[in-house]
Amino acid sequence: xxxxxxxxxxxxxxxxxxxxxxxxxxxxxxxxxxxxxxxxxxxxxxxxxxxxxxxxxxxxxxxxxxxxxxxxxxxxxxxxxxxxxxxxxxxxxxxxxxxxxxxxxxxxxxxxxxxxxxxxxxxxxxxxxxxxxxxxxxxxxxxxxxxxxxxxxxxxxxxxxxxxxxxxxxxxxxxxxxxxxxxxxxxxxxxxxxxxxxxxxxxxxxxxxxxxxx
Numbered sequence: 001x002x003x004x005x006x007x008x009x010x011x012x013x014x015x016x017x018x019x020x021x022x023x024x025x026x027x028x029x030x031x032x033x034x035x036x037x038x039x040x041x042x043x044x045x046x047x048x049x050x051x052x053x054x055x056x057x058x059x060x061x062x063x064x065x066x067x068x069x070x071x072x073x074x075x076x077x078x079x080x081x082x083x084x085x086x087x088x089x090x091x092x093x094x095x096x097x098x099x100x101x102x103x104x105x106x107x108x109x110x111x112x113x114x115x116x117x118x119x120x121x122x123x124x125x126x127x128x129x130x131x132x133x134x135x136x137x138x139x140x141x142x143x144x145x146x147x148x149x150x151x152x153x154x155x156x157x158x159x160x161x162x163x164x165x166x167x168x169x170x171x172x173x174x175x176x177x178x179x180x181x182x183x184x185x186x187x188x189x190x191x192x193x194x195x196x197x198x199x200x201x202x203x204x205x206x207x208x209x210x211x212x213x214x
Contacts, residue, residue, distance in 0.1 A: 002026050004148050007046055012036030013101045016065045017195050022052050023124050029055040033152050039069035060154025061140040062086030064100040071107035082111040086139025131182040135175020136163030152193045157183055159200035162211045179212045
């Protein structure tokens, strides 16, 4: 199996992490995990630099800062992945205006493939496991790359912190359960790629996260 390349980009008005994935000496395809507002220009620069074509956008959840840039891409040829529990935010993003940046125009996102807990995605011969982790919002999912020992977790957990649970649809007890059952059960050497801030690890968060103890 060829090496997986991961380029992290802090994008949009509140420094949301987006991740572009492709294979070294691969087939020229790329997948974007999360698409913050105004992401396209930066993502396109990387696509052009690496001579890649975007094939899919995988959304960890439906909050505006993670999906607000999808509509700027040429989405006709893209697979757009999300969880149905965030359908209303994907399709009616205006409901997030109370906690989005004032004046930001949010366009609906049409999900072409709904995923659920336990689903597997095939990415260039890799089995990617979906884990549904509600609590920050109803439809947050994480993408676990077992072979690469990486998990892209959206806003479930951060380095030394956890996702907010005070927004509509949030629930700290549910978030705590998600972290214990779906994050802390990953192999301890798994690298976690959160939706904001620095990368962290399962072992580190299990031993020191002040909000959710293992």
